[in-house]
Amino acid sequence: MLVTASLVVPAVVHLMVHLRDIKENILFCNKLVQQLESSLEKRFAGVINRLNQSVIEPKDPFNDPVYFMAVVLDPxxxxxxxxxxKLPVNDENRLKQSIIQLILDETSKNLTTLSNGNSLSMTTTFTSSTPKPKRRKLFIYNDNNDDHSNGLTTLDPGTELEI
Structure with a gap:
């Protein structure tokens, strides 16, 4: 199964960071980089506003919380x-808490909808087939995470979350 919704936020973040980094080192094409940043902010306004913890307008493209839910829940x-x-620790933790709260809010909405008389029918079909060879990934994050000890991510959503 190919999951594409979880690729949106990391791809946008990667593009933002790349443009920010090259802007400091270029002598020419400054206007091009500015236009690319502007276009990115316009086309992915929902994602960027949520990252900046700004107000998300209903008309903003990619304003659906599913993109953040998918990326966080994707292992x-x-x-x-x-x-x-490269956010300061407090800002990073605030953003994590915001995303966790977003997931909890969306989950509670769905649970409320289901408990109001709608029934959930789940059918699972298992097929036996040979496993497909693993594909090369665009974004590689090591689960062992040896460089994770730099103190940037002190919030563990599983331990500090009260439901």
């Missing part, structure tokens, strides 16, 4: 992509 990404932003 390949979790919160690893946040390191690329």
């Amino acid at each position: 390949s990404f979790k919160f690893y992509w946040l390191r690329d932003l």
Whole structure:
């Protein structure tokens, strides 16, 4: 199965960080980099506003919380992509808490909808087939995470979360 919703946020973050980094080192094409940043902010306004913890407008493209839910719940990404932003520890923790709260809010909405008379029908079909060879990944985050000890990610969503 190929999951593409979880790729949106890390890809946007990677593009933002790349443009930020090259802007400091270029002599020419400054206007091009500015236009690329502007276009990125316009086309992915929902994602960027949520990252900046700004107000998300209903008309903003990519404003659906599913993109953040998918990336955090995807074991390949979790919160690893946040390191690329190089935020101060407090800002990073605040963003993590915001995303965790977003997931909890969306989950409670769905549970409320289900408990109001709608029934959930789940059908699972298992097929036996030969496993497909693993593909090379665009974003590689090491689960062992040896460089994770730099103190940037002190918030463990599983331990400090009260439901």
